[in-house]
Amino acid sequence: MKPLIIFVLIGLANVFFSCSTSVEKTDQNVATSDVLYFDQIYSRDSLNPLLTKYTPFTLTTDMSKLSENEKKLIGKLIEAGEIIEDLFWYESYGDKDELLNSIKDEDLKTFTKINYGPWDRLDGNSSFIDGID
Numbered sequence: 001m002k003p004l005i006i007f008v009l010i011g012l013a014n015v016f017f018s019c020s021t022s023v024e025k026t027d028q029n030v031a032t033s034d035v036l037y038f039d040q041i042y043s044r045d046s047l048n049p050l051l052t053k054y055t056p057f058t059l060t061t062d063m064s065k066l067s068e069n070e071k072k073l074i075g076k077l078i079e080a081g082e083i084i085e086d087l088f089w090y091e092s093y094g095d096k097d098e099l100l101n102s103i104k105d106e107d108l109k110t111f112t113k114i115n116y117g118p119w120d121r122l123d124g125n126s127s128f129i130d131g132i133d
Contacts, residue, residue: 100112
C-alpha cells in the first residue's frame with residue numbers, strides 16, 4: 001500500500017511541475033483585475049455605506065526565491081482557485097450572471113460580487129436586494 005501512495009504522489013507532483021502556464025501572465029491579469037475592482041469600489045465621491053464595511057488590500061509576495069516549476073504550480077493553483085470561485089458562486093446562489101445583470105446600481109452590484117450573492121455575509125446573511133430572502 002505504501003509504494004502505491006508514493007507512486008501516486010510522485011505522479012501528481014510530476015503533473016503539477018510539468019505544466020506550461022505562464023505565471024507572469026496570470027499575475028498581470030490578477031493585478032489588473034484587482035486595480036479595476038478596487039477603483040470601482042473607492043473612486044466615487046459618495047461611498048455606499050455597505051461598501052465601507054470592506055477595505056481593499058493587495059496581497060504580495062517575493063516570488064524570486066521560487067523555482068520555475070514552483071512558479072508554474074502557483075499559476076495552476078490560481079487557475080484552480082478561479083474554478084472554485086465559480087463553483088462557490090453556483091452553490092451559494094445559482095446563476096451569477098443572471099443576478100448581476102438584473103442589478104442596475106453599480107455599488108449594489110459590487111457589494112453583491114464581494115458577498116458572492118445577495119446576502120450580507122457580515123450581517124447574518126441578511127438579504128440586501130429587494131425580493132430575495
